[in-house]
Ligand code: SF4
């Protein structure tokens with residue numbers, strides 16, 4: 166008897182660009198995202214069919230961990246309840262976006278990119294297959310551009326589901342603001358910089374002031390439920406000056422939570438381990454700045470992986486800004502991006 170399981174196998178649903186899965190978690194060389202429906206484009210769903218697929222999968226899982234879930238970090242000791250209801254949602258089907266982050270791999274051209282999932286979720290609720298108390302993650306693309314985004318958020322929160330919105334904060338949503346005020350929402354946004362010129366280089370749109378103002382409005386609704394991310398992108402924002410500007414800005418906006426990550430393409434170039442030592446120094450510097458301002462830092466997955474895998478010895482150099490500057494000045498070729506300093 167296998168005791169391992171996961172809530173998504175039993176009560177989860179994930180809407181992708183062209184399919185429906187149990188979860189949106191992709192891991193370990195292509196495993197993950199067990200498929201429920203192929204070639205999907207927003208059609209009505211036969212819920213009994215979905216729960217029959219889930220039941221078969223759960224019974225296989227009880228014997229031995231199924232292929233898609235092997236070594237998934239979400240697998241825990243989980244007691245399957247036998248309930249045929251959905252409580253946890255991922256909405257990843259909208260691939261439209263109004264900015265062009267240089268590190269983005271999400272946006273795709275052609276094909277169905279934004280079907281309407283609102284009638285499907287209404288139907289789930291009306292037919293009694295919905296369970297309150299779970300979480301819905303709205304991501305993309307840019308989820309505020311999803312068809313019926315506000316109506317969907319309203320429907321979910323009114324029926325007792327908390328929402329987590331991964332947004333670039335360019336388009337403001339009062340429905341999300343209301344969810345924050347009711348303590349039923351979390352906003353995660355990646356700013357990655359502290360000034361308009363770096364913003365433009367990274368996001369490739371001239372919208373720094375609007376985005377900052379919108380972050381400020383979300384923070385006013387609930388400072389504890391807004392996370393502002395900084396993705397380290399070598400050659401763009403991997404320097405102390407930008408980190409200083411970032412903290413000055415978010416402190417003025419009243420932000421209490423940040424998250425730090427690294428550009429996945431860069432991390433993979435070094436097999437997710439011995440990236441340039443100055444990245445490790447900047448991570449320490451980021452943590453130091455945050456602790457001085459009483460701002461919380463979460464380390465997100467790609468950077469966590471790099472930090473866990475590193476073989477380079479930890480350094481305290483970053484705690485002395487002038488020593489860090491000496492470190493940079495010692496590098497031979499000043500014209501090269503820091504990523505080449507190894
Ligand atoms: S164990 Fe991982 S891959 Fe399997 S359903 Fe849960 S989150 Fe998805």
Ligand code: SF4
Pocket residue numbers: 262263264265266268269270271272305306307332333
């Ligand atoms: S906001 Fe998200 S979806 Fe849009 S370009 Fe940036 S990373 Fe891609």
